[in-house]
Amino acid sequence: MKRTYERMPRVLGLGIALAVLAGGASAAGLAVKPLAAGLSFDSLTRTVVWQGDEADSRLAASLFTARAELGLGGRGIVLGLFAGLALSDASGLVFRGLPISLQYDGSAVAGLAFGADLLAPITRLGEFEIKGAGRIVYMSGMSKTWPLEGFAVEGQAKGKPGWLEASVGPRVEYRFFGKVVPYVELSARWLTASFRMDETLGELEGSETKKVGGDFAFGAALGADAEVSRRVALRGRIGIMPFAGGVDTLATVGVLYRF
């Protein structure tokens, strides 16, 4: 079973702050364009234990976002802001607090996702450049309604998921290839999630909100940024988050246009 770390938001916040401070202390003069915009697709899975459950279940999400990047202060610090659509799937989640227990095994629920990330240079050692990376993503699902069939009376269930993930860690870039910059990224990742389900069946009514109070994981990712032209860059990243008995995954692809 995975452990919950309630203090992780503070730790992650501190990490991000240190990364920013470190960035301010070095790597001045890197060629960071002041403004860029692009599109990206993110996919991630997290194996979590919802409060009150005895077994774990998998939370999977896909995000299609538009992003803007802003170079800060000419020190190589890059702030990214993004927003878009998200699909969130919590299959296997069981709501036993309702008059009639419900097991969610439906299709993914759509929602809105928005967040920010920060990349700040720390130091450079030969062809290697070490950066601090921080990212926070919030997904707010739209309510979805399902009919409850097979009962003596008519009924429906209405669900609304939501989650927030924050991550922070070092990124080591290898700058030997010039326009293609592969990197290795290690991250500490904290996730909080909720899924509210309302049930109405004849005169029966119930509501239950399942929560993940704060699930912590370590992740490792391999990625690369590639400059296709002076203004266009492609990005890709795949990663894993191992846990006892399995591994969660993450992947990102994107394209960026620098103004």
Next chain:
Amino acid sequence: MMKNRLTGILKGLAVLAVVLAAVPAAGDASGPRQTGGRTKRVSLPALRTAPALRAERPLVKRRGSRYSPDRVLVRFRPTVASEYAEGLLRSYGFPSFRRIPGIGVWSVGTAPGVTVIETLAMLRRNADIELARPDYRARLADVPNDAYFLSYQYSLRNLGGVLDIGPSVQPQITAGADIKAVPAWDAAKGDPELLIAIVDTGLDLSHPDLATKVYSSGYDFANDDDEADDDHWHGTHVAGIAAADTGNSLGIAGVAWNCKLLPVKVTDASGDGYYSWIIDGIIWAVDQGADVINISMGGEYNDAFLEDACKYAYDHGVVVVAAAGNDGGAGVLYPAAYDDYVLAVAASDYDDEIVSWSNYGPQVDVAAPGVYILSTAPRAYVGTGNPPYLFASGTSMAAPHVSGLAALIKSLKPGLSVADVMNVIRYTADDVNAATAPGLDDHAGYGRVNMERALTPYVIR
């Protein structure tokens, strides 16, 4: 020098990250009467020692991952040759795969680091593949090992065939005409702290299939003493249906495996009693902490005091279940007819048909099996040398099925109100007479109770 060492460490980290990425993913004209008067003593069960039953309890696996984390099942389109399918799977880089003969399904091991979901998504994009599914986990159902369960307790699990009660009684029964107890027991077997009061003729307190389930010696309102021993047979039979000792390799299985029984005797040895005794019994049971009260008896007369007693139970969070009556006519007996406070139960049979002698009226809430129901019987009644079990028929036998279910619901969801528990039982029933009376009707109410639907999660797809 220092810089070169740091560079070496960083190269090592990069290699480590690559290695990590390669890790595998893992119910008297002046008083009430019992409603279960159709009995048949049984001696045959003693001749049947149920040799096929095994003594050990089956293994029960609790829910973990719902499917294998490293294997999927795939079927190619009929036009795809086996050799081509094998080559295709090899080209995907799957570390292992084998063909399951007969139905053309392949069991495929997922590639290291690739999840089942990702593997299925990849395979479903291939036009040659007809179906790709997770390899779901199966588990042994928690079937009780009680000696007569498999052969005689069709009401809990009806596999069809012949119900062999004796040379003159061998009805053909319909598979599935039952209350779906077995799958429901996987969700709930009952809270041992939960009490089902049997307001009836008393109970054989030392019956081998009941003794461990008796919470206390109860109270005898007919004789005004504190030992509700059964000098009839009815109460003992009703009690066993609701909550006989289950999983003890002996006799029968009860609906509520783990719940306790509170005997309350409200009739004399002839099986007759007065409303005042029933009223006393209900109030006493509530005050003793009963969670569910089964009343397999009733009278034709509406009585405000009897209704007040039922309301007292309802207001104290106690679910009251009562038999509709066996006169076969219009008019549900009291207290079953107190619609606001009591669940009225009609009787169905081994074919899921509502029996002709079951009383009917708008107060009927649900039906439950009440024909040839095998249950516990007082040893003094059956006589020395005979197994202490009887087949009996009546709405009296139907009601305790529902009481057991009410107890299981309260065990699983202690926060539900009495009204909610009653509605869960109603709404989850199977409309077994839909062909002649679809929906809520006077004969079956909402239908024959369905334990599985009441207790296991409804799957949103």
